[in-house]
Amino acid sequence: MxxxxxxxxxxxxxxxxxxxxxxxxxxxxxxxxxxxxxxxxxxxxxxxxxxxxxxxxxxxxxxxxxxxxxxxxxxxxxxxxxxxxxSLQVRGFLPSLYLSLAEDHRRLGDAASAHEFLEKAEAASDALGDDPYGELVKGIMGKVRQALAEGSTDPLPTD
Known part of the structure; x- marks a missing residue:
């Protein structure tokens, strides 16, 4: 269409x-x-x-x-x-949407909400394909998790 x-x-x-x-x-x-x-x-x-x-x-x-x-x-x-x-399935949108919210909360210093949304993103990550987009989202999940562990509210590094 x-x-x-x-x-x-x-x-x-x-x-x-x-x-x-x-x-x-x-x-x-x-x-x-x-x-x-x-x-x-x-x-x-x-x-x-x-x-x-x-x-x-x-x-x-x-x-x-x-x-x-x-x-x-x-x-x-x-x-x-x-x-x-x-090729789209709504469930495939969720990891990115949740991850965005995790990153927003992390940057605002709300670690508890950031962890909550990161966990939701990770739980929905099985909807991601083994393709560049899926790898990108999974890579950012790792960066957000690391930044949370470090207590950082700085922007994520761009590679």
């Missing part, structure tokens, strides 16, 4: 990753408002919020968007996700 909104989200995210963070954030926030006004569904909400979180300058704002992404995923079915991509 062609999903024009998802095509726009993908293009905006790529611009944000290329350094146009402020413009990408503004465009995704505008898309969020459209979706909230009835121009999309929970699949769109989940994806937009997940990517918007990564474009925030403040940790509390990032947490807010990651919470919105997790709340939206509850309304997404495998069938809906597969309308966008046949």
């Amino acid at each position: 062609a999903d024009d909104l998802m095509a726009k989200v993908t293009a905006i995210v790529q611009r944000g990753q290329a350094g146009e963070r402020d413009a990408a954030r503004a465009e995704l926030e505008s898309m969020w408002a459209e979706v909230e006004a009835g121009g999309g569904d929970d699949f769109h909400r989940c994806v937009i919020a997940h990517f918007l979180a990564d474009l925030q300058d403040g940790q509390r704002d990032e947490l807010m968007w990651d919470e919105r992404a997790l709340a939206a995923v509850d309304g997404v079915s495998d069938e809906r996700a597969q309308q966008f991509d046949q």
